[in-house]
Amino acid sequence: MNDSSPACQDKFRRYRARKKAAGLREIRMWVPNVDAPGFWERSVRAAAILRNAPEEEKTMLFIEALQASDPEAWD
Template identity: 40%
Template sequence: MSSAGRVSAYRARMRAAGLRPVQVWVPDVRSDSFAAQARTQAARIADAAAHSDDMQFVEAISSSWDE
């Protein structure tokens, strides 16, 4: 059986099992723009300590899961 035939049979079995194919697009982690964005976001997270009063406010107005 050719590889195309095996793929076709596999997909037919999956569909018969009630599944369907889904295509998912994700960021290319190898790109320069991804690395730049990751550095920017990491710097913002590192800088979050300077804005800790924001998190204290959020925690003060939030209820715990136990309540």
Template identity: 40%
Template sequence: MKVKHRVSEYRRRMRARGLRPVQIWVPDVRSERFAREAHRQAGIVAGSDELADDQPFVEAITASWDEE
């Protein structure tokens, strides 16, 4: 059985079960660009103690789970 036929049969069976294919694109965590950006963002998070006034603001505008 050829790969193309196996794939189409698999997809047919999955659709018969009420499922549908979904394709998503995610960052390539192996790339140098990703590593640089992750390092940059980690530095921002590490320095977040300097931005301590943000958290009270976030809490002030956030609804409690119990209120919904």
């Protein structure tokens, strides 16, 4: 469903202008597709590599800080 009509483009242009005026910035990001073949196998393998590695504690503290939405704890 790709509506590239001028009316639709203008609607999104106005939307983006309102967001920008509110002090926000648009970003686009690619994230892993959890439904992709092999995703869970790669995730389990990555977790196994990290388990008991010297950086495990620092990595887990970082992840927990992200989950808690505590930017001060991200360092």
